[in-house]
Each structure stands twice: as C-alpha cells, then as structure tokens.
Amino acid sequence: MEIEPELLEILACPACRERVDPAAEGAGLECRRCGLFYPVRDGIPVLLVEEAVPVGPREPRP
Amino acid sequence: MTADQRAVFFDGIAEKWDGWEDLARLSQKLADGLAELGVRPDEKVLDVGCGTGNLTRALLAKLSPAGRVVAVDISPRMVEVARSKISDPRVSWHSEDARLLPLSDGAVDRVLCYSVWPHFEDRKAVAAELGRVLRPGGSLHVWHLASRHKINEIHAGAGEAIRRDTLPPVRETADLLADAGFRIATARESDAGYLVTAVKPER
Numbered sequence: 001m002e003i004e005p006e007l008l009e010i011l012a013c014p015a016c017r018e019r020v021d022p023a024a025e026g027a028g029l030e031c032r033r034c035g036l037f038y039p040v041r042d043g044i045p046v047l048l049v050e051e052a053v054p055v056g057p058r059e060p061r062p
Numbered sequence: 063m064t065a066d067q068r069a070v071f072f073d074g075i076a077e078k079w080d081g082w083e084d085l086a087r088l089s090q091k092l093a094d095g096l097a098e099l100g101v102r103p104d105e106k107v108l109d110v111g112c113g114t115g116n117l118t119r120a121l122l123a124k125l126s127p128a129g130r131v132v133a134v135d136i137s138p139r140m141v142e143v144a145r146s147k148i149s150d151p152r153v154s155w156h157s158e159d160a161r162l163l164p165l166s167d168g169a170v171d172r173v174l175c176y177s178v179w180p181h182f183e184d185r186k187a188v189a190a191e192l193g194r195v196l197r198p199g200g201s202l203h204v205w206h207l208a209s210r211h212k213i214n215e216i217h218a219g220a221g222e223a224i225r226r227d228t229l230p231p232v233r234e235t236a237d238l239l240a241d242a243g244f245r246i247a248t249a250r251e252s253d254a255g256y257l258v259t260a261v262k263p264e265r
Binding site for chain 2: 004010011019047
C-alpha cells in the first residue's frame with residue numbers, strides 16, 4: 001500500500017527526526033541519514049528503531 | 063506500570079473494547095465534540111491513543127479530502143482493530159509511545175488526546191513531545207466524555223496495568239501544560255466530560 005505523499009511529508013525517523021522516504025527496495029520507508037529501513041506492514045509504517053533494519057547510510061539526494 | 067505493560071493490557075482487551083461502547087451514541091457525541099473544538103476541514107490531526115479508532119473515524123468524517131489523521135496507539139492490537147474498521151488513505155497508523163513520535167517538528171495542526179491522558183505515566187515528557195510535533199498556533203486537547211470521578215472509578219477496578227492510572231483535576235493538567243510552554247484556552251470538567259485545550263504559542 002502506498003503512503004500518501006502528504007502523510008509522508010510529516011513523518012520522521014524516530015532516531016534522528018529527519019524525514020523518511022519510500023525505500024529504494026522493498027515495502028518500507030527509509031532514513032537515509034541513519035541508514036535504517038522501516039518496514040510497512042499491512043499499510044502500517046512501523047517507525048520503531050527496534051524494528052528497523054540497517055541498510056547503511058546512503059548519499060543524500062541532490 | 064510501564065508503557066510496555068499497558069500495551070500488553072490494551073492488546074488483551076482490543077477485541078472486546080467496542081462491545082463495551084454504545085457506538086452509535088459515541089459517534090454522535092464525538093461528532094458534536096469535534097465541532098465544538100473547532101476542527102477545520104483541511105487540518106492535519108494527531109489522534110494519540112487512537113484505540114479502536116472511534117475518534118479517528120469521527121475525525122475523518124469532519125475532514126475534507128485535504129485533511130489528514132495520524133493515528134497512534136501504544137497497543138499494536140488496538141491499531142489492528144482500528145485499521146480493520148477504517149480504510150481511508152487520509153490516515154496513517156502507528157503503534158508508538160507518545161514520548162517519541164515519528165513526526166517532524168510542527169507536523170500537525172492539532173493534537174487530540176481523547177480518553178488517554180490517565181495512561182501517560184510521564185506526562186511532562188508527553189507534553190513536550192506533543193508540543194514539538196504541533197505547529198505554532200495549533201491546539202492540543204485533553205478530552206474525555208465522562209466525568210473524572212467516573213473515569214478514575216473505572217480504572218481503579220480495572221487490570222493491574224492501569225489500576226493506578228488516574229485523571230488529575232483539570233487545574234493540574236492545565237498547570238502541567240502551561241509549564242510545558244502552552245497557553246491554556248479552556249480547562250473545564252463536569253459530569254458530562256473533561257476538556258483542557260492548550261495552544262502552542264506562535265513564535
């Protein structure tokens with residue numbers, strides 16, 4: 001399930017409170033700064049640090 | 063009791079909750095209440111302690127296609143029940159602790175703490191976090207549709223995890239929110255309910 005863009009705009013990474021983006025791969029959101037992948041399960045973005053999967057920091061978008 | 067123990071407790075009663083409510087009557091009372099609170103159609107509203115989603119649904123009925131609801135509950139099972147009742151792209155669902163919300167600063171226009179305030183153990187931390195995610199000029203409501211006495215009586219007779227969760231007098235809640243930097247707009251309680259409205263000052 002897609003996350004509404006307006007909702008995505010206000011969501012933040014619970015670890016650093018920077019914005020999260022749709023993940024490059026897989027159903028989830030990611031924080032590029034922390035390099036954490038947050039799964040979206042049944043339409044619920046699980047924004048919990050304990051449930052996040054490290055994917056390694058990525059370059060910020062230009 | 064800790065937040066985790068409360069989550070387990072509410073997980074355990076999630077399926078039963080709506081059976082204890084008169085849903086038709088509740089939905090009317092919530093709709094009337096939201097009109098009185100001055101919820102505007104295009105707002106982004108945080109529903110913290112969304113439970114089985116009855117307020118979430120009342121909010122969605124008030125909001126336009128541009129409005130949004132961020133619904134949060136510490137109990138994952140409660141969120142599941144709410145989601146099974148409501149399918150609406152304007153909502154995002156989260157199971158989180160109110161002390162650490164996955165929202166950016168100033169993200170929402172309004173915060174509703176409906177029937178949840180007694181369950182926050184560290185109200186100072188919650189107030190600070192709610193103040194962070196609220197935009198300047200936005201309102202926070204601590205709201206109940208029953209008297210403080212009734213609510214405290216129900217909790218006193220409930221499970222161990224929430225037995226000592228008490229709703230303080232409105233004056234105490236107002237003082238706590240004022241200390242957290244809010245301006246108090248309303249603080250009233252009666253046999254019919256409890257409402258403290260606090261406004262985050264404009265910068």
